[in-house]
Amino acid sequence: MGYRFTDDDVSFLRSRHGAEALASASALELSASSMLRDVADLRARFAPRDGAIVETVLCRRRGKAKLRVAERMLFTEDAVQQATASPVAAHRATEIAARHPGAVVHDVTCSIGAEMMELAAQRQISGVIGSDLDHTRLAMAQHNTGLDGPPATLLVADALSPTSTADVIVADPGRRSGAGRVFRLDQLTPPLLDVLTTYSGRPLAVKCAPGLDYQTLRDLYGFDGQVQLSSLDGAVREACLWTDRDGEPRRRATVMRTEPDGSVQSYEVTDADADDIGGGEVGEWIIDPDGAIVRAGLVRHYARRHGLWQLDPQIAYLTGTRVPSGERGFRVLEACGVADKELRRRLAAYDCGTLEILVRGLDVNPDELRKRLKLKGARALAIILTRVGRRGVAYLCEPGVRTPGLI
Structure with missing residues (x-):
């Protein structure tokens, strides 16, 4: 489960003293061989916040491979694991901005705000709202969304209780419980079908695990939107369910690759493309x-x-x-x-x-x-x-x- 942050921990980490403590801890190795020595050093200087400091530095290191400003963000361990990689979130934000210029977008499961940061970076999006039931994660989201500009508008709210008239809804149901990862649709937090029902009739993007059984979702539960599978640098990152895709392909694959200069290139394949192919022996x-x-x-x-x-x-x-x-x-x-x-x-x-x-x-x-x-x-x-x-x-x-x- 990792370290359990408190609101006081987050307040400290966001302070000038906290920033100095994080800088000191970032210079330490914090490896398996040095952990006891490094933690003792931090405890002597920063108790009782040493646990929060160590966990934040370790989360920043884990998040660096997927999030563009991880070295300045605040996290929990679960939030790092579920956070969408920045290029994938940026691709979705660009698509929302192009389809709904001037829209207000509400992330109803915003957690620590990683998705909101990419939405706010789109000039065509006029406003971003985030909500969550976890006060501590919302405090982290306030810090994170303020790294590139003014902090986003944040609310304490249940994802299944609509609290805004935003033009587009984004949701990312939790895929972990106290026992580890969950895979059934009704085990997500909140349950996927409840999210789809709550926001029925509104443009909605729901991020799901890439192993989502979307055919069962269609056959048994009547989902008639678009399913987008996204990969980044050869790894499948997520399935996204879109509800505002009437008359468009039902299945879409988005393949993204990071270039040596750090830019991200992509291409797509959809079920609207022709699929008649020949057969034969193995080629070259x-x-x-x-x-x-x-x-x-x-x-x-x-x-x-x-x-x-x-x-x-x-x-x-x-x-x-x-x-x-x-x-x-x-x-x-x-x-x-x-x-x-x-x-x-x-x-x-x-x-x-x-x-x-x-x-x-x-x-x-x-x-x-x-x-x-x-x-x-x-x-x-x-x-x-x-x-x-x-x-x-x-x-x-x-x-x-x-x-x-x-x-």
């Missing part, structure tokens, strides 16, 4: 589509766009004569069976000593297989294990390479 390359495309069920749409085809109609691996720009492809050396003995023999013939293993459609544990293969060579290779029809097939490949650019 095998491509493993981005996870957002796979989870959105848009593999065939993506394949059609780039002249690729599937190795098997039920498997997400694609193949073709080239790799789409910005994507990672594996050049095929040969195909063989999946028995350990045959794999060991073929890999030895290539002098393989380092092996990347990708698996789809077969019950194979890559780590266990790698140990069984007992590789001793000097060459790095990749192997793609999959099913074609009812037959298991292994494709021995050169290491994966990413082509320049982005689609």
Whole structure:
């Protein structure tokens, strides 16, 4: 659960003395080997706020990989874990601003305010409101939203009790309980279906875990909005449910990548794209589509766009004569069976000593297989294990390479 912050902790951390204490703690290693010594030092100087100081510095370090100003923000451990990565939140904020210029946006589960910071950065959005039941997180949100400008308007309110006439609602139901992560729709806080019902008829964006069973949400509960799966730098970050998308695609995959200069580029695939593709034997390359495309069920749409085809109609691996720009492809050396003995023999013939293993459609544990293969060579290779029809097939490949650019 991490350290339990109090309102007094937050008041201290926001003060000049608190800022000085955080600066001192940030200079410490705070590693497993140094923690006892470092905490004793901080306790001697800053008790009884040493726990809040240590936890804040550790949360800032964890958040640095996903939030643009993490080094100045206030967090709880749970808030860091659930906070939306800044590029994903910024992409959503840009979309809301473009669709609803001049809108007031209300984040009804604002927590520590990370989403609100990106909304407030959009000039076309005229106002941002945040609400939450947790007083301490609201105090953190007041600090965080004030880092780039005036603090946002904040309310103590239940997400299921509408408290504003905002033009657009944003919600992010909690996905953790005292027992850890939760996965059922009715276990979220607040329950997802209650959020959808409460704001029925209003433009609404609900952030959910990327593993959301959106087909069940449609089939059993009648959700007829758009589902957007978003990835950043190869990792699927979230599913977002949009209710103001009448006449638009029902499924959308947004793929984002961070460029060396820090900018973020993106492309999208939707179920409005054509999906008729041919078939055939393996081509020169095998491509493993981005996870957002796979989870959105848009593999065939993506394949059609780039002249690729599937190795098997039920498997997400694609193949073709080239790799789409910005994507990672594996050049095929040969195909063989999946028995350990045959794999060991073929890999030895290539002098393989380092092996990347990708698996789809077969019950194979890559780590266990790698140990069984007992590789001793000097060459790095990749192997793609999959099913074609009812037959298991292994494709021995050169290491994966990413082509320049982005689609």
